[in-house]
Amino acid sequence: MLCIKPCGETFSPLPPSLDSRLLSLQVSTLFIYASSDKMSTCTDLEKCMESLIEVFHRYANEDKDGASLSKKEFKKLVETELPNFLKAQKNPNLVNEMMKDLDQNKDQKVDFEEFLSLVNGLSMACERCYMLHELKGKKK
Ligand SMILES: [Ca+2]
Ligand SMILES: [Ca+2]
Numbered sequence: 001m002l003c004i005k006p007c008g009e010t011f012s013p014l015p016p017s018l019d020s021r022l023l024s025l026q027v028s029t030l031f032i033y034a035s036s037d038k039m040s041t042c043t044d045l046e047k048c049m050e051s052l053i054e055v056f057h058r059y060a061n062e063d064k065d066g067a068s069l070s071k072k073e074f075k076k077l078v079e080t081e082l083p084n085f086l087k088a089q090k091n092p093n094l095v096n097e098m099m100k101d102l103d104q105n106k107d108q109k110v111d112f113e114e115f116l117s118l119v120n121g122l123s124m125a126c127e128r129c130y131m132l133h134e135l136k137g138k139k140k
Pocket of ligand 1: 061063067069070073
């Protein structure tokens, strides 16, 4: 059973838009939760969050900088984790363009927050397809 576990002792700098005290409180709650024995009580959403964190770090940790994805790491993540999405695209330069779009602070790397905007965008697109599908199903 997957569950949120502590992922390290250091955290990347918090975006100024977030209340850092609130966030650290939430993080410590996650730590308490992970260290309890109730591993089987993880909800679907908690499992999703853990998967996002794990997938990101699986690729980000390939070089010395585990806090962000280099261009090479990002390419590998997209090719491995989003093969169907990639197959449906016809732009051979897509991965490079995605990276450029996501890299908000222009440091040539994709950090977790920037990675989340990819997940966010793709999830919203998928949800639209899901709704269309639902509507079609109801008309029948
Ligand atoms: Ca890295
Ligand atoms: Ca960046």
